[in-house]
Amino acid sequence: MRKRNFSRQGLAAVEFALLLPGFALLLFLIIEGANAMHTYSSLVEASREGARLALMDGETSEIETLVRAITDDLNSEALRTSVTTDTASNTVTVEVSYDYQPFGEYAIEMLTGEDSLTLAAQTTMPLP
Numbered sequence: 001m002r003k004r005n006f007s008r009q010g011l012a013a014v015e016f017a018l019l020l021p022g023f024a025l026l027l028f029l030i031i032e033g034a035n036a037m038h039t040y041s042s043l044v045e046a047s048r049e050g051a052r053l054a055l056m057d058g059e060t061s062e063i064e065t066l067v068r069a070i071t072d073d074l075n076s077e078a079l080r081t082s083v084t085t086d087t088a089s090n091t092v093t094v095e096v097s098y099d100y101q102p103f104g105e106y107a108i109e110m111l112t113g114e115d116s117l118t119l120a121a122q123t124t125m126p127l128p
Contacts, residue, residue, distance in 0.1 A: 043121035050094035051123040
């Protein structure tokens with residue numbers, strides 16, 4: 001029979017304590033990245049639908065209402081919509097931007113020096 005080495009007792013607990021902060025940071029980054037990608041995906045969808053509305057109706061007055069309806073899960077105060085019609089090339093461009101606030105209140109400020117990160121999506125379509 002083997003004798004137990006009591007000098008190794010508690011080694012697993014020490015290893016776990018050393019690795020736990022790294023795993024917690026990795027989990028936080030994955031969740032934060034998924035939330036940012038979901039926000040950006042909503043912006044892309046809103047800009048495409050806004051440009052599609054301008055293409056179908058030929059009017060740009062209802063685009064902001066449509067964008068706000070599509071992005072209703074986002075903070076409407078941080079959402080901006082810009083519609084530009086270029087008569088020379090006969091196109092319409094819809095740009096939707098959003099001041100993204102991460103879960104960690106000061107995370108972006110520590111990394112970039114800014115208090116928020118601006119995500120923007122732009123779609124250009126030809127007019128008939």
